[in-house]
Amino acid sequence: MSNVPADLKYSSDHEWVRVEDDGSAVVGITDHAQGALGDLVFVEAPEPGSVFASGEAFGVVESVKAASDMLCPFGGEVLGVNSALDDTPELVNTDPYGDGWLIRMQPADTTELDGLMDAAAYEQFLEEA
């Protein structure tokens, strides 16, 4: 079974969100998502300062199997991206919740975060999928 840390929030597009003390939120893809995609070969990240609405594609992850859009789990501004993924996209496979994080965002409306799943709900979601 894939790893679903208890302290994160999850979207139905298999992204995880970690809200930091300063109000910003770090976004990555889940262990389940990296397993389904297979070995990543390329991550296309947005420019810091870009603004995305909830559900809008903010970048692309490309694996040996497929290229998939990454969808914003909430609206907001991109504060920073994980530039280590430019040369080592495999970090997403080896450490999806740690060194393989994708972007850090400033949520425009924190109530959007309330619509995300907790770990138990996401595990249930994976069971049913």
Add this chain to the structure above:
Amino acid sequence: MSDKLIFEHSRSGRRASAQAPLAATANDLPEKFLRRSPPLLPEVSELQTVRHYTRLSQKNFSIDTHFYPLGSCTMKYNPRACNQLAMLPGFLARHPLGPESHGQGFMSCMYELQEMLKAVTGMKEVSLTPMAGAQGEFAGVAMIRAYHRSRNDNDRNEILVPDAAHGTNPATATMCGYSTREIPTGKNGDVDIEALKAAVGPQTAGIMLTNPSTVGVFDRSIQEMSRIVHSAGGLLYYDGANLNAILGKVAPGDMGFDVIHMNLHKTFSTPHGGGGPGSGAVGVGDRLKEFLPLPVVGKDGDRYRWLTEADFPQSIGRLSAFMGNAGVLLRAYVYMRLLGRKGMERVSENAALGANYLMKKLQDAGFELAYPERRASHEFIVTLKKEKSELGVTAMDFAKCLLDHGYHAPTTYFPLLVPECLLIEPTECEAKEDLDGFVAAMIAIREQAKTDPEKVKGAPYTMPVRRLDDVRAARQLDLRWQPGAEN
């Protein structure tokens, strides 16, 4: 063991008389355009050349040597007669710039091909010029765009694409300046109608559909989809990837489509799968007739002539030199003439029969179908998620193992919405014993995975190369051979 490259056979001064360079005749090139060093070419004997390329050809895992159930690609037999007749001297020697009066025979074949394609697809006009499927798609969506613009309907900026679509569909929409919106597939394999209703609107330029879809089922709600999209002012684009399944049975024109591209090299038989040449002919309904790419062959009395911008002033333009890939068009023409109407019906009947037979046999053998309640069109999906979780072997492991058993692998990991999937398309050409042999190989691989999974994960063992490094191949694109470099 892998063979040497042709360059690695090279020895300075060695040459083959058949390939020896002619004395330089172009002596009027400006000095600044002349190269300073000789081109890097292999210096090998004629016998070395013959052996090298003969050996390479013998490594081919091809439709001529093996069952090739590569889903979505229609790897059917290419009758030798198509090849022979397309290479008659009159066709080969025809100059495309020759006057119409010198090309009436060729033009009559193209005209009749247009007419046959209209009949089989139910469309009103056909242009044969797009050079391949992707260009046919481009032509189709470019015509949709031209249609909306001609009506000053300029706010439509979105093309709808189901999540099961070939990746070329959203790519085409993007190339034509549209954004794409994805429509989910329901659990039964049909497009989710409620999601479609929610997605259409004044921004909808059209929808790109493949029917039967890439999950191997005929979408039963196509007429309702047509009504929903048309009533929102959008047009329907038919991706002809799976035309083989419906040939002579149901026409996209009757389903409500406004434009269709056909992969003539697939459905109408040209050797393909290696990147070309192809043909992506397009057919249109009444709404899009004026926008067809050119040239089209017309007929005045008993004379054939090229229809040009003078006949179609609103054409989206030209997509190829002359008439597209004339050789592929001729093969398609011969193939259709050999089959006739009844023969074309038998193509789709036998393609569906072969797929459903193979699907049932695999299901009886305990393999899980992605859409077990649906009848297969001409292809179907097996999901190996159970084998992955219980035995630790993946769809890719099965695919590699099949090569050792003498079968080309089915399409793996497409469509993306089914985990650990094999998309299997046997085509109409295979004998029952070959289909049975494939099932036996799948069972044998699963048995081996139970007793010795590492062996399965290490496959293939009998191919010229072992398991390829997909990640390295994607990350390191430098494929150029250089003298003295480590290769």
